[in-house]
Amino acid sequence: MHTILSFLSACLFLVSVVGCTAPMKGEFPVSEALDEKALLDSSTKLKDMSASSHLERGNKSLGRNDLSLAKLHFTLALTKDDSLIEAYLGLGESLMREKKYGAAKVVLEKALEKDETCVPAMTKMGILYRTQKEYGEALESLVWASEMAPEDPWVMTELAITYEMSGQGLEAEGYFKKVVELRPELSVGYNNLGFNYLLLEKYQDAISVMEIALMLAPKNRIAMNNLALAYALSGEPGKALQLFGVSVGKAAAYNNVGYLLMVQNHVQDAELALARALEANPLFYARANENLELLETMRRGERKLFD
DSSP states (O other): OHHHHHHHHHHOOOOOOOOOBSOOSSSSOHHHHHGGGGGSOTTOOGGGSOHHHHHHHHHHHHHTTOHHHHHHHHHHHHHHOTTOHHHHHHHHHHHHHTTOHHHHHHHHHHHHHHOTTOHHHHHHHHHHHHHTTOHHHHHHHHHHHHHHOTTOHHHHHHHHHHHHHTTOHHHHHHHHHHHHHHOTTOHHHHHHHHHHHHHTTOHHHHHHHHHHHHHHSTTOHHHHHHHHHHHHHTTOHHHHHHHHHHHHOHHHHHHHHHHHHHHTTOHHHHHHHHHHHHHHOTTTTHHHHHHHHHHGGGOOOOOOSOO
């Protein structure tokens, strides 16, 4: 199981926001942000812009992942109105994405000083701790946030992911289920629950919910990949190949399925799949040849799933 989980972790599709580094000098990284003035249109009068205008532009820049410009606007918004919680959240998020964890923590703590009941700030603090693998602190923050906002799908998802990453998959399962109940129209909820089932080796349960995820988002490659993994792990490599072929291409499909079969000790089937990966793309999938060499050390008779 450990090898399979290592493979799943390498492919994994539960994604959350991360970010930040050294502690920030002063309350905000003003000098760093002000260096980005050149990014603004020369006709813009920064001093004449209102705090709310800076906040709006900061959020738009963050949406484009233009972190330098986002930090500038959030910082200027706070210099004009330091009560804007949304500006603290935006600045903290920008710093997290830059992996400046210490600076992000300072900003989020400032937000919580302004409003100790701010669920988004506490949730982001939990994500920040989780990013640094401080799971105890992360769970403390996220459990608090979930108690304050028990019907918030975002909070429930982040708490579930944290339980999962800390090795508490069974605890995570309940929260992933709750997200599906809260937002049954969203593919991502079913996808996350299905992935949790994969980690718990509940393959048929994973297939059931991941099929719903793909039905809700037929072109979503993450949903395709996760469902393909579920098929492969449950002993249905044909279905896995079909989905992998659509999402990542023929060579990658055979390579992925071949590796999964190998770690499950289906040696002969793994050899066939990896050989087909090499046939499909001998240059790009040279790694498939390395996997074939590994098979020589685990040669044994196994049932043929491809016959």
